[in-house]
Amino acid sequence: MDRAGVNAICAGFPGADVSDPWGGGHDAWKVGGKMFACIGAMGDGVSVKTDSIETAQLVIEAGHGIKAPYFHRSWVRLPWGMVEDAEVEERLRTSYALIRAGLTKKAQAALAPFTP
Template sequence: MRKASCGLTAKQLEQCCGRWPGVTRDIKWGGDLVFSVGGKMFVVTPLDGTEGGRLSFKVEDERFLELTDQPGIIPAPYMARAHWVSVIEPQRFATAELEAFIRQAYTLVRAKLTKKVQADLGAWPAPAEKS
């Protein structure tokens, strides 16, 4: 039986969301890899894997408290008011679970873009295949 992988590296994050419509990637604040859609950030991680591979991303308003009550997840510094969380212990979570959080973050941020920008982005990405 194959053990489920845990955590999510910057390279895996790139593979996960780098090809979604409208996603751009850049480096901010000296060393954070930032993925955005329509110019709006949806996930941030240290490019060099420091800080235990921390991942910060947008979550649904109603899930913010539920998620930050879990071990390994805290309100994201400076971004908590916008309902962002930081997974400070990503190895506690299956890679597939983290990828689902990132996909939801993309969906949330994309849905807040203007209808014109959304239309310009093209079709939404198909749901990830279960393996």
């Protein structure tokens, strides 16, 4: 997986949009104004949200990710080539679903349906 692949997947999620909030070439994917995936300026992987600190730690211990710099401990960085493309896509879908579920009911209702 690479930046283009991640961006193609994220662009398909209902209501998802990308911005570069810090400048310098970041791809911060958001839904309802809340970030669910981020590719840093170095472009060496994508950071995603997990459902808990424990899940993030399990991903790291399994060798499928690393600590996501500058993010809460429930986030992990998936470096390019460390895991299969299917797992990256699944983690993107999960991260999107987690963030979407945290939006207000009104914001969620304004989005097209999504099946994780």
